[in-house]
Amino acid sequence: MAATALPTGRRRRISRMWLRENLDAYVFLAPWLIGFIILTAGPMLGSLGLALSNWDMINPPHLIGLANFSGLVNDDLFWTSLYNTAYYTFIGVPVFLISALLAALALNQKLRWINYYRTIVYLPSVTPVVASAFLWQWIFNPDFGLANAGLHVLGLPPSNWIWDPTTVKPSLILMGIWGIGPQMVILLAGLQNVPDQLLEAANVDGAGAWSRFRHITIPMLSPTLFFCLVVQIIGSFQIFTIVYIMTNEGGPANASLMYVMYLYRVAWESLRMGYASALAWILFAIILVITVIQVRLANRWVYYEGQEMRG
Numbered sequence: 175m176a177a178t179a180l181p182t183g184r185r186r187r188i189s190r191m192w193l194r195e196n197l198d199a200y201v202f203l204a205p206w207l208i209g210f211i212i213l214t215a216g217p218m219l220g221s222l223g224l225a226l227s228n229w230d231m232i233n234p235p236h237l238i239g240l241a242n243f244s245g246l247v248n249d250d251l252f253w254t255s256l257y258n259t260a261y262y263t264f265i266g267v268p269v270f271l272i273s274a275l276l277a278a279l280a281l282n283q284k285l286r287w288i289n290y291y292r293t294i295v296y297l298p299s300v301t302p303v304v305a306s307a308f309l310w311q312w313i314f315n316p317d318f319g320l321a322n323a324g325l326h327v328l329g330l331p332p333s334n335w336i337w338d339p340t341t342v343k344p345s346l347i348l349m350g351i352w353g354i355g356p357q358m359v360i361l362l363a364g365l366q367n368v369p370d371q372l373l374e375a376a377n378v379d380g381a382g383a384w385s386r387f388r389h390i391t392i393p394m395l396s397p398t399l400f401f402c403l404v405v406q407i408i409g410s411f412q413i414f415t416i417v418y419i420m421t422n423e424g425g426p427a428n429a430s431l432m433y434v435m436y437l438y439r440v441a442w443e444s445l446r447m448g449y450a451s452a453l454a455w456i457l458f459a460i461i462l463v464i465t466v467i468q469v470r471l472a473n474r475w476v477y478y479e480g481q482e483m484r485g
Contacts, residue, residue, distance in 0.1 A: 225451035242452035255436035263410040266347040274357035282365045299355030307419035310349045339429035357402050364398030393477040400476045
């Protein structure tokens with residue numbers, strides 16, 4: 175039996191109500207939409223136009239097609255910066271996440287003064303980046319720095335740290351552990367949301383500490399770990415300030431020349447804005463592809479409450 179058609183007057187009232195409700199929604203969304211169009215979408219489209227052009231900020235830009243992108247293939251510094259950034263990301267991010275998780279586990283205990291301990295671990299992450307850079311330059315100083323003093327106590331030979339091409343990237347990763355505070359807080363919140371009933375039931379059934387951690391804590395914490403992993407990888411591909419201050423814009427011998435550092439040098443030292451825009455779009459594509467891969471692979475290891483566990 176066909177549905178009875180609504181009277182014309184009622185249809186009009188429903189239409190006006192729908193329009194009014196959606197109009198209110200768009201009014202509230204308008205500030206964000208305007209900001210997105212003016213501050214994000216507009217500049218992105220402008221940079222895409224520059225990526226297809228040759229512009230030195232002095233003469234008017236002129237279109238050159240895909241020449242900027244094809245020129246990247248034979249650019250040795252492009253590949254060097256990409257390798258350095260990939261090294262920092264795919265070695266540094268696991269180190270940062272494991273360190274943050276260990277800190278969160280340690281600070282999830284019911285101890286006296288635990289809030290002060292949490293503050294101490296978090297405090298370095300709110301220290302200004304410039305101040306942190308100068309502090310670690312002093313720590314890594316090969317003549318009187320604390321790092322070599324610690325090696326001397328352990329009976330190990332001294333290192334040149336950020337002044338040696340072979341150790342500058344590991345040194346930057348070591349320094350990155352200094353700023354695990356935000357990830358530690360997020361993981362700590364995730365740990366505190368793990369139901370105590372599950373852990374107690376597993377303990378009664380004879381599960382050891384490692385078994386409880388592997389089969390209960392990690393699955394329940396996996397959404398939080400996934401969020402931290404995505405954010406940390408995106409952030410590591412954009413590392414700039416520390417490298418700019420500590421290594422004299424990517425030294426020694428371009429061993430710490432990160433991708434965004436090279437983009438900065440191309441744009442503001444060589445004034446090759448079109449080529450720099452092409453670099454920026456390649457970086458955007460790399461981060462997008464890696465993020466999509468992570469989202470696709472998340473189905474294999476990220477567990478959400480109410481979802482059936484996978485073997």
